[in-house]
Amino acid sequence: MKPLLQLDRVSVSIPIDGDPRRVISDVSLDLAPGEALGVVGESGSGKSMTARTVMGLLPSGSSVAGAVRFDGTELYGPENQGRAGRSRTAAARRDIGMVFQDARAHLDPRQRIGDFLVETDRGGAARKAAVETLDRVGIDDAARRMRQYPHEMSGGMLQRVMIASVLLARPRLILADEPTTALDATTQAEVVSLLDELRREDGTALVFITHDLDLAATFCDRVAVIYAGCLQEVRQAELLIRAPLHPYTRGLLASRPATDSRVPRLPVVPGRPLSAFEAPPGCAFAARCAHAVDHCHQTRPALTARQGALVRCDRLAAIEAAPVPEKVNRP
Amino acid sequence: MTAAPVVDVHELRKVYRTGTSGPLGPRRNEFVAVAGATFQVAAGECLGIVGESGSGKSTTARMLAGLERPTAGTISVLGTDRSRPARRAAERHLRGGQLQMVFQDPYTSLDPRQTARDTIDETLRLHTRLSRAERADRVSEIAASVGLDQRQAHALPAGLSGGQRQRVAIARALAADPRVIVLDEAVSALDVSIQAQILNLLADIRDATGVAYLFITHDLAVVRHMADRVLVLKEGHIVEQGPTAKVLDHPEHPYTQRLRESVPARGTP
Numbered sequence: 001m002k003p004l005l006q007l008d009r010v011s012v013s014i015p016i017d018g019d020p021r022r023v024i025s026d027v028s029l030d031l032a033p034g035e036a037l038g039v040v041g042e043s044g045s046g047k048s049m050t051a052r053t054v055m056g057l058l059p060s061g062s063s064v065a066g067a068v069r070f071d072g073t074e075l076y077g078p079e080n081q082g083r084a085g086r087s088r089t090a091a092a093r094r095d096i097g098m099v100f101q102d103a104r105a106h107l108d109p110r111q112r113i114g115d116f117l118v119e120t121d122r123g124g125a126a127r128k129a130a131v132e133t134l135d136r137v138g139i140d141d142a143a144r145r146m147r148q149y150p151h152e153m154s155g156g157m158l159q160r161v162m163i164a165s166v167l168l169a170r171p172r173l174i175l176a177d178e179p180t181t182a183l184d185a186t187t188q189a190e191v192v193s194l195l196d197e198l199r200r201e202d203g204t205a206l207v208f209i210t211h212d213l214d215l216a217a218t219f220c221d222r223v224a225v226i227y228a229g230c231l232q233e234v235r236q237a238e239l240l241i242r243a244p245l246h247p248y249t250r251g252l253l254a255s256r257p258a259t260d261s262r263v264p265r266l267p268v269v270p271g272r273p274l275s276a277f278e279a280p281p282g283c284a285f286a287a288r289c290a291h292a293v294d295h296c297h298q299t300r301p302a303l304t305a306r307q308g309a310l311v312r313c314d315r316l317a318a319i320e321a322a323p324v325p326e327k328v329n330r331p
Numbered sequence: 332m333t334a335a336p337v338v339d340v341h342e343l344r345k346v347y348r349t350g351t352s353g354p355l356g357p358r359r360n361e362f363v364a365v366a367g368a369t370f371q372v373a374a375g376e377c378l379g380i381v382g383e384s385g386s387g388k389s390t391t392a393r394m395l396a397g398l399e400r401p402t403a404g405t406i407s408v409l410g411t412d413r414s415r416p417a418r419r420a421a422e423r424h425l426r427g428g429q430l431q432m433v434f435q436d437p438y439t440s441l442d443p444r445q446t447a448r449d450t451i452d453e454t455l456r457l458h459t460r461l462s463r464a465e466r467a468d469r470v471s472e473i474a475a476s477v478g479l480d481q482r483q484a485h486a487l488p489a490g491l492s493g494g495q496r497q498r499v500a501i502a503r504a505l506a507a508d509p510r511v512i513v514l515d516e517a518v519s520a521l522d523v524s525i526q527a528q529i530l531n532l533l534a535d536i537r538d539a540t541g542v543a544y545l546f547i548t549h550d551l552a553v554v555r556h557m558a559d560r561v562l563v564l565k566e567g568h569i570v571e572q573g574p575t576a577k578v579l580d581h582p583e584h585p586y587t588q589r590l591r592e593s594v595p596a597r598g599t600p
Contacts, residue, residue: 042522043493184383185549189593211523218595255527257556259579259594266531266556269524272492288524 002072003030004205005054005173010066012049012229014059021277023049025229025284026066028303033172036199036206038216038223038237040252044275046229047209051175054207055098056089070096071172097166099195101178103158107150114146117165133164138194156187163195173205181210192219213252217241225249228284229276230300235309245311247319248285283313291315335410336371337510337543338378338395338430343368343404345390345567364390366567367404372511377537377544379558379575381551381590386564388547392515395545396432397423409510428458431504435516437496441488447474447499448484454506469506476539477502477532494525498532505536513545518553530556551594555579563587 012024024046031037041047052058054068056075068075073092080089100106107116117130127146134142137160150158159179166174176195180188196219199206210216216223217237224234225248233246244250251269271288280287286296293315301314313319345365365387372378382388393399395406397413405414408429417423434440441450451470455461461469474484477498488496497517504512514533518526530553537544546557554561555575562572563584571584582588 042524185551185593186383186589189595212595213523214595252523256523257527257530257552259552259555259591260596262556262576265534266527268527268531270528272494272525273522 001032003069004033004035004071005029005031005207006067006069007050007054008067008069010050010053010064010068012046012053012058012065013063014049015061016277020061020063021275023229023276024053025276025279027226027229027231028066029224029231029234031173031205031207034203034205035222036196036208036220038213038220039207039209039226040211040213040216040223041226042211042273044228044273044278045226046276047211047226048177049229050226051098051177051207051209055096055175056093057098094169095172097169097171097174099159099162099166099174099176099179101181103162104150104155106162107158109150111149112146113148113150113153113161117146117161117168129168130164133168134161136167136198137161137164138190139164154187156183156191159183159191160194163191163198167198167202170202171204173207174199175207175209177209178211179208180215181212188215213241213249214256225252228274228279230279230284231303231310231312232285233309233311234303235311239308245307245309245316246285246313247289247291247315251288291319334374337374337376337409338370338372338545339405339407340371340391340395341369341405341407343391343394343406344402345387345394345399346402363567365394368564368567368569370562370569370572372543372545374510375537375541375543376560377546377558379554379561380545380547380564381549381554381561382564383549383590385566387567388564389515391564392432392513392545392547395513396430397426398432424457427509428507429509430511430513431507431509432513432515433497433500433504433517435519437493437500437520438488440500441496441503443488446485446487447479447491447502450499450503451506454503458507473502473505476536477505478528492525494521494529497521497525497529501529501532501536505540508540509542511543511545513547515547516549517546519548519550526553533557551579551590563590 007027007029010024010027013020013022027050039047039050053064064076070092075089079085114130118126131142131146134145139145139157139160180191183191208216208220217240220237222234223237223240225232227248233249244253254267255269257266269288274284282297282299283301286292295314301312303310303312306316343365344367347362347364349360349362368391380388390399394401397416400416401414405412413426417426448470451473452466455466455469479498483491483495518529521529536542548554558575560573561575561578563570565586571578571587578587579591582591
């Protein structure tokens with residue numbers, strides 16, 4: 001099937017303190033219509049920037065290399081200069097909806113929920129659709145809620161309103177950037193399963209951006225692990241969790257405590273996460289990797305197909321032959 | 332618990348009064364943040380407090396540290412009552428030497444103008460009678476014990492990452508040589524790989540010093556890893572408490588069951 005979203009060797013630099021700083025390095029990803037992809041990374045990994053690149057929300061002065069295609073339309077490149085080009089990309093992006101982490105920050109506190117949802121079109125049909133959609137996202141007494149202001153609603157409720165506003169535009173792709181991170185655990189579980197259920201009903205594709213590998217794996221088809229702006233491993237979600245290949249994925253999974261068992265000591269990944277512009281020329285993860293050899297510090301590995309996954313590591317054969325215990329690192 | 336508890340909290344209550352004036356004259360609203368909590372922490376124990384926003388877990392922590400005044404009930408730490416604000420500096424110092432606190436946000440809980448070494452040294456000056464030279468040695472010792480290298484020890488908070496800042500905050504707490512440390516969501520804002528490092532560090536410190544922790548978090552996996560016992564707070568009420576494995580594996584209260592079910596289980600999508 002033709003991919004709905006395609007990132008082809010995308011690199012992005014944004015201005016930080018006046019200097020262009022690399023935030024995404026050579027990211028290639030395909031997303032099929034209706035597919036759910038989790039993008040998992042730590043701070044500075046470039047996971048949010050990936051979504052912002054697709055959505056056209058990069059700060060001014062940013063530069064994008066490589067190709068971003070949505071439904072066959074190039075979103076960057078020379079043909080998008082000028083008014084005609086801009087209106088063409090804007091039209092393509094109308095089929096993409098975005099849900100952010102902090103719903104409250106994206107709502108006007110002086111605007112009623114109903115006015116936010118129907119915005120320009122004040123006809124009865126739009127209002128009816130808004131009420132139906134609020135009902136669909138599990139908001140009781142939707143007609144009354146339409147008259148309320150954001151401050152009268154809880155964080156979880158507002159995130160439902162945001163999801164409703166995205167669904168109303170009937171998108172073909174939803175980008176969700178840490179949509180449940182600020183919510184309580186019980187609310188998070190409700191909002192995530194709601195998003196998943198509605199997306200499946202409508203056949204909408206989803207890119208779910210999160211720091212929580214377990215959460216992404218529970219409802220995404222595939223998960224991409226990103227480190228220092230670079231994809232490290234892309235794989236079917238269940239396999240990624242059960243048999244991670246890349247040392248970074250292994251490290252992330254091992255260092256997260258479990259709710260149903262306890263280990264005497266957590267295996268740790270030493271050091272701290274790097275941003276793309278801080279990463280050395282070789283493998284971005286080499287400095288923190290227990291398996292790294294000289295080669296890793298000098299040559300950046302390519303994203304290679306292996307066991308049904310895409311993995312960026314040249315040491316996989318050696319690791320599998322003689323797994324080094326990853327529990328020896330002390331902080 | 333055979334020995335006397337290091338923290339003894341009895342029927343602790345905190346009620347916030349919010350006066351509003353409406354068309355019908357002034358109206359009095361009451362918000363019960365903590366509704367009669369009773370619990371103990373034994374010497375060297377790690378007691379986990381879990382709950383969601385509005386459960387009263389941070390208010391409880393702040394009352395223990397003397398940052399909020401209880402409406403009713405008693406708090407006693409190492410046998411000394413601290414239900415009321417300290418009246419003299421000497422009493423405040425005594426309390427600070429008994430119990431220290433580490434906050435969630437390492438970006439706002441440190442003085443931006445103070446290096447890690449100065450931060451630790453200030454606490455030593457307040458809580459010990461060491462000479463300047465002795466303090467310098469002790470600062471190096473504490474900085475090393477929390478994994479800060481030379482450069483980091485001399486850096487201002489702005490020059491440190493979130494994980495490193497949290498190490499400074501932990502070092503500051505340790506400098507007072509307390510018997511209890513209250514950790515209020517102390518690892519919640521950290522990246523997964525850094526969180527594991529700090530959890531191991533906290534475990535090492537407890538092994539080495541025998542300090543007790545009151546570990547406040549919304550994260551059941553973290554509490555499972557750290558706490559000997561756990562109490563579950565909901566809307567100011569303790570709904571369940573007991574050994575961590577028992578409460579999490581066989582939760583009795585429906586709310587604890589719901590919390591437990593909300594955590595994505597690994598490998599079972």
